[in-house]
Amino acid sequence: MDKSAPWTVLQGTLSICNATTTGIWGILKGHEHYGFLAGAAALNSGMTAAAFFTMREYIISPILVHTLPLDQYERRRHELGISRASQETDNLLASTSGPQFSSMRSQKVLDSALSGMAAGGLLRGLRSGPKAAVSGAITVGAAATLLQLGFNEFTVQRLKLISRQRSPEGGIISTTPQSGLTLRSPLAIEQGPTPGGSPTPEQEPTSWKTKALSLLGIKKLSEDEYLQRLKLQRENHLLRIAELERKLEEEKAKDNASGV
Numbered sequence: 486m487d488k489s490a491p492w493t494v495l496q497g498t499l500s501i502c503n504a505t506t507t508g509i510w511g512i513l514k515g516h517e518h519y520g521f522l523a524g525a526a527a528l529n530s531g532m533t534a535a536a537f538f539t540m541r542e543y544i545i546s547p548i549l550v551h552t553l554p555l556d557q558y559e560r561r562r563h564e565l566g567i568s569r570a571s572q573e574t575d576n577l578l579a580s581t582s583g584p585q586f587s588s589m590r591s592q593k594v595l596d597s598a599l600s601g602m603a604a605g606g607l608l609r610g611l612r613s614g615p616k617a618a619v620s621g622a623i624t625v626g627a628a629a630t631l632l633q634l635g636f637n638e639f640t641v642q643r644l645k646l647i648s649r650q651r652s653p654e655g656g657i658i659s660t661t662p663q664s665g666l667t668l669r670s671p672l673a674i675e676q677g678p679t680p681g682g683s684p685t686p687e688q689e690p691t692s693w694k695t696k697a698l699s700l701l702g703i704k705k706l707s708e709d710e711y712l713q714r715l716k717l718q719r720e721n722h723l724l725r726i727a728e729l730e731r732k733l734e735e736e737k738a739k740d741n742a743s744g745v
Contacts, residue, residue: 533608537629541593541600549596557588586645590637594630601629 550561602622609621 533604533625536604536608537600537625540603541596545600545603546593546596557592560588586641589641590634592637594633594637597633598626598630602626
């Protein structure tokens with residue numbers, strides 16, 4: 486099981502609850518009972534999301550990771566330290582260590598499809614009887630598959646854009662357990678390992694406040710990043726000052742010429 490499974494379940498459930506509440510509130514703004522309706526919709530969607538993410542992270546994904554021989558599950562077994570000790574697996578991981586956007590596009594698609602079918606069939610069957618379980622499984626399974634495909638495609642395009650912006654001369658894209666990809670700029674590649682061959686110290690565990698802020702798009706800057714931003718702002722201000730001084734000189738020259 487992935488170590489980030491509890492955080493994934495909580496994050497997905499809260500995201501869907503918040504989105505549903507906001508959408509229903511906007512649609513039913515003029516209704517006198519919009520608050521109750523929005524709360525009920527958020528509760529229903531939250532229950533569905535909790536069932537879906539719990540099944541995927543604690544039941545479906547562990548089963549698939551331990552049983553299926555597909556490339557993405559071989560890699561995930563290797564990342565979790567449960568890879569099968571075979572030369573074929575090592576060769577496979579070595580041959581696919583570069584950018585594999587095709588595997589990213591299929592990342593957790595099967596997991597989400599099966600989890601959606603299980604969650605939709607279970608909840609629909611409990612609400613409307615066993616006969617409605619099949620339709621609920623098909624509907625939620627198809628929706629989960631499409632959403633996972635859309636999320637994967639968005640991730641691929643975002644990483645391609647970041648790669649072009651940060652590595653215009655061709656950076657390296659390598660796989661990681663959490664996000665699937667890590668971008669490295671050419672500068673980091675040229676620097677190589679640290680002096681003395683000592684590995685880079687591991688990053689400190691991220692606090693829940695940092696994770697909550699990251700959901701809102703707020704990223705904590707390091708001292709180097711903050712310094713680079715200050716330097717960039719200073720350069721922009723100096724360019725702006727030089728431009729304004731040039732315009733003032735031109736206006737003075739025009740005034741002197743018109744006065745003569």
